[in-house]
Amino acid sequence: MSGNTIGRLFSVTTFGESHGPALGCIVDGCPPGLELAEADLQHDIDLRRSGKSHFVSQRREADAVRILSGVFEGRTTGAPIGLLIENSDARARDYDALKDRFRPGHADYTYQQKYGRRDHRGGGRSSARETVMRVAAGAIARKYLAQRLQLRIFGYLSQIGPIRLEPLQPAAAYENPFFCPDPQRLPELEQLLWDIRGAGDSLGARVTVCAEGVPPGLGEPVFDKLDADIAHAMMGINAVKAVEIGDGVAVVAQRGSEHRDELTPAGFASNHAGGMLGGISSGQSILVHLSFKPTSSIQLPGRTIDLSGRPVEVVTTGRHDPCVGLRATPIAEAMLAIVLMDHYLRQRAQNGDVVSATPDITRRAVDAGG
């Protein structure tokens, strides 16, 4: 395997290039009996899809997903689920100018060095379009987790360039094209984006993802800590340069007395840890933050080299977002769903019959609240 599979027990293997005939994936290990239809996947795919605002690249495909196997009479059978999206709007000619030169900040040069060749059309396999299959697969995990565990995953844009956003209304994030959790700041955000586009430049962003209702006990203690597998999944999203759990980089300046989350019979007194201790879920909400670099495709000319190593100039044309983090929220949610699903099955395999003498203090809190 060359790294196109994620997950041990709930495993997702993807294929497809930006401008090839189709994108697809195989989801293996899904428990049988889950009600599943194409509409379940399409909802998340549409959230991720381009074309929702002026600021995400204008690709006009419907991105209609087909379920090709593993579902019979409306329910999963336990067999692998084949998914397919045909590429219909593949304007490969836009990219001819880039055939022989490497775009700075892109994978062009490294693909060339690794494989000795590359499909240059729209980034080929390194295109952000690759993530559509992650979203489709994640939707299956998400539905299972919601139905079986009442586990809920959500995310939002927590920073873009200089603007930090508080999740005042997390649900509102799904009602605007930027996944902004504070609708009052939308005008400010739009202005920033018009400005950066006007300058032919791009911006970085921070996205936050949360999971509520995670049972305690998910995650393996040493190398495959739950946070380690989350970090792997998130750092594997294009353009991510940092993954933080809970308080993240802020812990460097904290004291132990400030950071440690005390336990009480009514739950934890705080959640600096972000929902995991020793690599295992504690029952608290899982909190993950991703830092996205600014889009590398910008309209300001830059220096680069061509295939034979000679210096040339490069300017990006074609469809490009001024901020790649803008549509990353559904992707990050999907990756979190896949990791949690995989660890739920791993936990059931080894510890399916464990009974702990200690009550689940976080569930008790939930029950009290309900």
Next chain:
Amino acid sequence: MSGNTIGRLFSVTTFGESHGPALGCIVDGCPPGLELAEADLQHDIDLRRSGKSHFVSQRREADAVRILSGVFEGRTTGAPIGLLIENSDARARDYDALKDRFRPGHADYTYQQKYGRRDHRGGGRSSARETVMRVAAGAIARKYLAQRLQLRIFGYLSQIGPIRLEPLQPAAAYENPFFCPDPQRLPELEQLLWDIRGAGDSLGARVTVCAEGVPPGLGEPVFDKLDADIAHAMMGINAVKAVEIGDGVAVVAQRGSEHRDELTPAGFASNHAGGMLGGISSGQSILVHLSFKPTSSIQLPGRTIDLSGRPVEVVTTGRHDPCVGLRATPIAEAMLAIVLMDHYLRQRAQNGDVVSATPDITRRAVDAGG
């Protein structure tokens, strides 16, 4: 597997509890013909070992590692390498008071919920002592990479609490017990540690690890990006709450024109990316930053619950570091070595006969410099 193995082709599987009879590991997949002796591993183990200063916990064992297999007449044979360190100074009684109560910030509660039982002595499997085998295994990877690729890995403490440290003399990091890369600031650092110990509290820290001489082409483009596997390896170290690559969280506030590293025939013009593009090494130096939370075991009493869920108070006694990040540098280096070694073998498997028409601009730079 319950997550005690890391690496696909160069794979490391560990076992052992803090206060059990021994710690061990099996390194599978090492190429044959590498000169290897116990002294090669002992050097790195000793760097990591406790007892080097007043500020790391006082365990008096020699931590002498034995090579039990896979080496014949001084060279690796290609067979799995079994490593063993016997625990000789296991004062388990120190921990009796903690048998029935969960230390905040530790894995006690989550182990109990996951497995229904736990080895409470010194944290059992969740002890920082588990990392000694990572260091031993990493030393093998490191030696191979150094000999075959002239690849060099080094690290240092880049921040502790409020003190940020610049790598003015990276080599100096190995000459003081804090891995501080700026010897002039040692007195300041010692004072901070005396103060925090006096307060019965602890501090967070940031560690930076680098790899120089990495060939371009390592890493798989989608889920197993080189940065994703590095993030997995690093986030799997106890107490790590954030992993950053290159400019890390700072990219959120950057512009594309500022972040993108332009290419020239003489090399990249900058290294904001931290040595990887699209998940594949570019030939530049790899830069990784880890944020360690403050030690959870502090002498200030805290609230917690006991095995049956009743509220109790906990105070830590026994051996504990005021800053867990202080001895993390060799561990982080070892994890980076393991990941790079694994990807070097993965790259050779699939692309062993690739020839690229494009010159390696980073090597050219190196050659020019030498």
Next chain:
Amino acid sequence: MSGNTIGRLFSVTTFGESHGPALGCIVDGCPPGLELAEADLQHDIDLRRSGKSHFVSQRREADAVRILSGVFEGRTTGAPIGLLIENSDARARDYDALKDRFRPGHADYTYQQKYGRRDHRGGGRSSARETVMRVAAGAIARKYLAQRLQLRIFGYLSQIGPIRLEPLQPAAAYENPFFCPDPQRLPELEQLLWDIRGAGDSLGARVTVCAEGVPPGLGEPVFDKLDADIAHAMMGINAVKAVEIGDGVAVVAQRGSEHRDELTPAGFASNHAGGMLGGISSGQSILVHLSFKPTSSIQLPGRTIDLSGRPVEVVTTGRHDPCVGLRATPIAEAMLAIVLMDHYLRQRAQNGDVVSATPDITRRAVDAGG
């Protein structure tokens, strides 16, 4: 993963049910630069395809395979190769009678107990049709091995019911619908099949597969011996009940002096071992024999139970071969190609730079012969 993937480095993941919308697979890890077109796969698929004689079930689809990714400008890129065959002739109604009762000798009952439900149409995922994607993926491995190593894989029917067949003309096996390597015995074989079909019954068969030109050194010494991985791949083909390497079950009655293959500077003096020693290829031809049980779907009524456990009678109607082994040769060849390809990459990963002081005695023999 639920077992729908085979191979560590050259890995094949399949999906699809007999009467679902499509069958597909993802081949990950293929080296870049291999010339590849759909015609390369179609050749092997057509060999396997039904409809070639009166004695294999009459499904009329073209089984046209599409390459959806991983190939650009006629060569593999190193990205995963997505393959798809749409099901066009899916007469699911034929199977309605079997919806509520379990066919003896089939996977119906075990799927029901494992998953609590099943896609009963034509066996669903347990259909022999599942193997078409193995053949497609195997064709890629085969082409690579042929081009890079001059490795050649071929097979033939070595027994059907009471008739044992000698490989007098191995190449002739591809010129008749039974893969019979002795054309003179075709009339005898046809008569046997008319007789068994007339009786409404079915027959077992033995298939032999060989690989010539395998380099010495493939295979891992302990659990993943080359023969162990071949056994895994072959026993995973529907209806296989025995896998033999070299002399196979005959070794039980042999003496050591008879079995051991002596070494001479001009090659091995014999090949009782079937091309592997200690789990590693020796450079001799690999010889594998598979025993296929007789088709379970026969026209003689049999006893079974229905979904709720009550006794009922079952008679098979619909398309069925009187001997499932008849079209197994291309499948077995494909599985051998996949295993050898995977181990070639594994060998290159760990031992890519090994030089042995000992000459390859089998190659020397080949050279002498050429």
Next chain:
Amino acid sequence: MSGNTIGRLFSVTTFGESHGPALGCIVDGCPPGLELAEADLQHDIDLRRSGKSHFVSQRREADAVRILSGVFEGRTTGAPIGLLIENSDARARDYDALKDRFRPGHADYTYQQKYGRRDHRGGGRSSARETVMRVAAGAIARKYLAQRLQLRIFGYLSQIGPIRLEPLQPAAAYENPFFCPDPQRLPELEQLLWDIRGAGDSLGARVTVCAEGVPPGLGEPVFDKLDADIAHAMMGINAVKAVEIGDGVAVVAQRGSEHRDELTPAGFASNHAGGMLGGISSGQSILVHLSFKPTSSIQLPGRTIDLSGRPVEVVTTGRHDPCVGLRATPIAEAMLAIVLMDHYLRQRAQNGDVVSATPDITRRAVDAGG
């Protein structure tokens, strides 16, 4: 990984050479709460151990196994279980004569070609001694399966050279050094062994292994069929040249009406399949047969080559069994236990909450019989 690990969820990784310092393994994924002591493992190890008769090689070590981790207060904790056996009777000098020449039928030549070097002492990693750790790990699986599922595994010698043995008293197999299930034929068997030893030659053997009480539903339908994984595990035992399931090679000459096992409410009417259908356990007894080649180390001189490829003669001296299959029964039992344990956990992971409307006809039979 270089193939020294078996099992996905219950995974066993081994190390150690015949004449190195020690043999060891790590068992990862064992459920917590299982009572486990060294004596549990020692029982099976002693069964396998050499020195029990005149016909198995005379190595005098106690083979005392130590549990180094994963067990606390007499029960497994869910952490990896480290096992170690020190080599105390390693007479390496016996093997000096073989340093420069390759024994026919052994892995000497293939190791040399694969790795460019080898530990020649007693076969190094390719020694039959490697299997002791399989037996130790298998004992853990066996105990868990027995306690949780009342699953029972047993085996016996079913043929040696020309003598076929019927399992008239399977339990008697554990009361003689040959695992012979028909005590009346022991004199005949001893005579055969004296004769073959007198001739300086060796014999092949067949071993049969069974599992009773296997729940229906274990095994994955396509590549990781339960029989495929059993074949992999068994063919990975030194000297095995064929693996048969149920009727095995005899199916070639059977008719469908004879082979198919009809279902009745009181159970299956026969067990030609050997306990699996479509790769999934049916609830019937699992039956596996292994064919072992005759020991390659014999006292009759043979032709071979030396390290530089020149023709030389070889005669084996030192400790050697006249029939390697004689002590294989506990090894085969252990491998079956490991595979079943792994698939039990895999089944629980994906299908832990499945309820089938169809009764388990085999259990009903068992209940009726009890």
